[in-house]
Amino acid sequence: AQTVTQSQPEMSVQEAETVTLSCTYDTSESDYYLFWYKQPPSRQMILIIRQEAYKQQNATENRFSVNFQKAAKSFSLKISDSQLGDAAMYFCAYRRTNLGNEKLTFGTGTRLTIIP
Amino acid sequence: DAGVTQSPTHLIKTRGQQVTLRCSPISGHKSVSWYQQVLGQGPQFIFQYYEKEERGRGNFPDRFSARQFPNYSSELNVNALLLGDSALYLCATQRTSGRETQYFGPGTRLLVL
Numbered sequence: 001a002q003t004v005t006q007s008q009p010e011m012s013v014q015e016a017e018t019v020t021l022s023c024t025y026d027t028s029e030s031d032y033y034l035f036w037y038k039q040p041p042s043r044q045m046i047l048i049i050r051q052e053a054y055k056q057q058n059a060t061e062n063r064f065s066v067n068f069q070k071a072a073k074s075f076s077l078k079i080s081d082s083q084l085g086d087a088a089m090y091f092c093a094y095r096r097t098n099l100g101n102e103k104l105t106f107g108t109g110t111r112l113t114i115i116p
Numbered sequence: 117d118a119g120v121t122q123s124p125t126h127l128i129k130t131r132g133q134q135v136t137l138r139c140s141p142i143s144g145h146k147s148v149s150w151y152q153q154v155l156g157q158g159p160q161f162i163f164q165y166y167e168k169e170e171r172g173r174g175n176f177p178d179r180f181s182a183r184q185f186p187n188y189s190s191e192l193n194v195n196a197l198l199l200g201d202s203a204l205y206l207c208a209t210q211r212t213s214g215r216e217t218q219y220f221g222p223g224t225r226l227l228v229l
Contacts (some may be wrong), residue, residue: 004158033215035217037220042222043204043222043223043225044220044221044222044223045159045206045208045220045223046220047217047218047219047220050217091158091159093158097215101149101164101166101171101172102147102149102164102171102172102210102216102218103149103161103164103172103174104149104151104159104161104208104218105161106158106159106160107158108156108157108158109157109158
């Protein structure tokens, strides 16, 4: 079974600084997706970034970028120029491409605090 | 377009009761997935429905059931509620099956007393 591990329960960063959230996963599949979702106190799970395993280029979305290391099964999220609105729970998630369904497997999350 | 909507937003039940949660997908989305998120944890997959057929089921007891309607909305039913069923229940939809991104609704917070 696939597992996703987020080893940092909590992180904090000064406003305008850069922070990196870690995620590792375990799978025997070669084709899959990885995601980072943000969950603010409003509870809505918001997709930040998506990476397809067959693409070597790291995905970026404005201030958010990932470092995808397929051999190491690592998928970290870098947030640049941190803003107060970035404070939230961040979840890393994995999905197989050939399972026949779209089951997402989530990590336990990292709570990010932004220090003004 | 409106996003994924869920109702109700909050719900309080007592042990042994039954509950029905509802999800309306984004217009054009035919796939609906349900997740349970216990406080302090990541969401856990419960079900996925696509074109009204069950496509996947997570490791949940038979007290949990779901269905999808012709308009692609979905209901999640939980019978014989236990205290441990207290959680945030999230619905996620996508346009088709396959290489699509799932979009989440705001969730239903269920408290079982």
